[in-house]
Amino acid sequence: xxxISDPMEPVSYRVESTRKETSDxxxxxxxxxxxxxxxxxxPGQFNMLYVFGVGEVPISISGNPSEKDxxxxxxxxxxxxxxxxxNLRKRDPVGVRGPFGTHWPVxxxxxxxxxxxxxxIGLAPLRPALYRxxxxxxxxxxxxxxxxxxxxxxxxxxxxxxxxxSHFDLEVYVTVDRASERWRGNVGVVTNLIAKSPFDPHExxxxxxxxxIMMRYTVEALHKRGVDDEQLFLSMERNMxxxxxxxxxxxxxPEFICKDGPVFRYDRVAGQLDMWEL
Amino acid sequence: xxxIEDLLGDHPFFEGLSRDHMxxxxxxxxxxxxxxxxxxxxxxxxxxxxxxxxxxxxxxxIRSAGRDSVRIETLEDGNVLGWSWLVPPYQWHFDAKAxxxxxxxxxxxxxxxxxxxxxxNLGYEMYKRFSRIMMDRLMATRLQLLDLYGKD
Numbered sequence: 001x002x003x004i005s006d007p008m009e010p011v012s013y014r015v016e017s018t019r020k021e022t023s024d025x026x027x028x029x030x031x032x033x034x035x036x037x038x039x040x041x042x043p044g045q046f047n048m049l050y051v052f053g054v055g056e057v058p059i060s061i062s063g064n065p066s067e068k069d070x071x072x073x074x075x076x077x078x079x080x081x082x083x084x085x086x087n088l089r090k091r092d093p094v095g096v097r098g099p100f101g102t103h104w105p106v107x108x109x110x111x112x113x114x115x116x117x118x119x120x121i122g123l124a125p126l127r128p129a130l131y132r133x134x135x136x137x138x139x140x141x142x143x144x145x146x147x148x149x150x151x152x153x154x155x156x157x158x159x160x161x162x163x164x165x166s167h168f169d170l171e172v173y174v175t176v177d178r179a180s181e182r183w184r185g186n187v188g189v190v191t192n193l194i195a196k197s198p199f200d201p202h203e204x205x206x207x208x209x210x211x212x213i214m215m216r217y218t219v220e221a222l223h224k225r226g227v228d229d230e231q232l233f234l235s236m237e238r239n240m241x242x243x244x245x246x247x248x249x250x251x252x253x254p255e256f257i258c259k260d261g262p263v264f265r266y267d268r269v270a271g272q273l274d275m276w277e278l
Numbered sequence: 279x280x281x282i283e284d285l286l287g288d289h290p291f292f293e294g295l296s297r298d299h300m301x302x303x304x305x306x307x308x309x310x311x312x313x314x315x316x317x318x319x320x321x322x323x324x325x326x327x328x329x330x331x332x333x334x335x336x337x338x339x340i341r342s343a344g345r346d347s348v349r350i351e352t353l354e355d356g357n358v359l360g361w362s363w364l365v366p367p368y369q370w371h372f373d374a375k376a377x378x379x380x381x382x383x384x385x386x387x388x389x390x391x392x393x394x395x396x397x398x399n400l401g402y403e404m405y406k407r408f409s410r411i412m413m414d415r416l417m418a419t420r421l422q423l424l425d426l427y428g429k430d
Contacts, residue, residue, distance in 0.1 A: 120427030150427040177422045179349040181339055184377050187352045189418045196356065211426045217417075 007244045010050045010095025011039070015088045016070055022154050025121055026086050027062070027074040030094055037068045039096075042103035043128035044235060044263040048243050049073060050095030054084040058240035058258070060125035061099060065132055071096065074124040074156065100243040102263045104129040104233060109205040112231075113141040115197070117218050119148050119190055119210020123156045125235050125262070126209050130164075137169055144199050145172045148190025148214070152176055152183050173197060190214065191221040201226035207263075209235040216273055219266060232266035282307040285383050289330050291358045291407060299400050306389035312336070312376035318359065319370045325362035327384040331355060334380025339373040350422075351415070352377060361408050363387035 012033040019027045028049075032038055041047075041061050050056040057079075063072025077086045088094065106114075106129050114133050116126050133143055145164065149155055155174065165172045173193045175186035186193070190210070206227055208215050215234050222232060238250035238257040245259030253272040255261060261269075283304040286292050292300065310329070312318055318329065318336055329336070335354050339347040350372075353359050359382070362370050368387065394401030 148427070150425065154427065175352075177425070177427070181337070181347045181349055181375070183349055184335075185352075186335075186354075187337065187349045189421045191421075192418065196354070213421070213424065214426050217421065 007097060007100075008242070010048075010056075010097050013038070013071065013094045013096045015090055015092045015094060017090060018086075018088060021074060021156055021158075025074060025076045025156065027072060028085065028088065028094070029063075030071040030073070030096065031069060033093065038071045039099060040068065041065060041071075041099035041128075043106055043132050044104040044125055045099035045101050046125075046240070046243075046258075046262060047071065047073065047096050047098030047100070048240070049081075049085065050097070051081055051084045051088070052093060052095065055081040056095070056097075056241075057081045057085075058100075058243065060235070060262070062124035062127045063131075065128050066135060074121065074127075076121050097243055100240075100258055102261055104207050104235075104263055105205065106132045110136075110139045111141070113199040113204040114143045115199050115204050115206040116143075116145045116147075117190060117194070117206060117208045117210070117222075118145070119214040119218075120150065120154070121156065122208075122210035122214075122235070123147055126207055127157065129207055134167075134170065141203060142199050143170050144197050145170065146190055146193040146197055147172070147174045148176070148193070148210070149174075150177050152179055152185070171198060189217070191217050194218065194221040194225055204231060206232050207235075208232065212236075212273065219270075219273075229267040229270065230265065233263055234266055234269065235262045236264060236269060237262065282309070282383060285309070285332060286330060289332070289383075290356050291330060291411075295403060299397075299403060302393050302397065302400060303385065303390070306386045306393065307383045308386075310382050310384045312380045312382070314376055314379055316376045318374035318376060318380075320373050321370055323370050325360060325368045325370050326387050328361065328363050328387065328390075329359040329382040329384050331357050331359060332381045332383065334376060334382070335378040336380055337375050337377045339375060341373055347373065351418075358408075358411060361412060363390070364405075364408060 013030040014033050016029040016031045046058050046060040048056050049059050059073045059075045062074040077083050118126050164170050175188050179187050208218050236257050240258040241247045241249040243258045245256040250257040337349050338351040339349050341347050
């Protein structure tokens, strides 16, 4: 965990570049206003991004942890703040608080097969972990990415996905919910990929991120495959505000997502996943 | 060279089936190959076979006049294609097309229905297996309908 001097005080960054990923998602590259290095983070952590005069939102970090000179965030335009964020231009200011929260246990999983299961924009919080694993590839067994999204047009990080697919030491399987007949890939839910994918269920650590319903059925399919609760990690999402477990906005049963999460070992949150009122 | 019985025995759909039943089923099977882009069947045609996919990928498409077909599912190695042969009037409801070169065992529906009628234990085994597939696909379809990856 990174030491933060005053977690409520935003640090000034500016937009280095923006990139449209799909019709409703985009990536912001941010650099510290006064030069220098950005705060180090661990894969799975998030920042609070502040668009001045509009508001602040939690967004997971989706860049490479080894790139120290900038921060990368991919998000979807869903409200006033992300709407304003989408319209930011090069050199526009952004306030950053963070990084906050727990991380994917990438270094702790050395020696295991690593399976990433991502749904939709859930690929963004997993990408730093994927970078970290690939940069130490020889420390792991098989590495598998299973990715489900709405349609071929909604595939995130398309160029990078092609590059990953060309790696001989990374197996990438993509499926979409629907497609036209020009699509030659898989069509169907991401859970369909689990039964067929080449990993050892008893020697794997699985990182899952996506909509909660998708994660529930993914866990079910992983259990069927023989993966135990202790090998399973999920990234949860709630309405994070303060980022340090004080305000209570992101309370999830006995946990605060911002402080105790967003990454949880499955057995820690299993009981809460089926409670609709949480 | 593997016999039809060997090929069916390797397929997860038939796991746990008795040797006698495997022998009965194999008598209704033949090897088939579909080149990329070939139709496996078309909506409205008689459902004369079901297919045990060994290698490749087959899509299930819905056609609509004046619009592109919509691809709603793909099936691959280890999957089974088609259950309309089980339910009157034994007609396909969708199109199926080989997206990649596909090798399968085609099981003759009339032959199979006859054997299931004559041997209710075999019929029950087949219904149990197809019910499981129907349930899994219904579940998957419901999840797809939720449009999970949309904004809400």
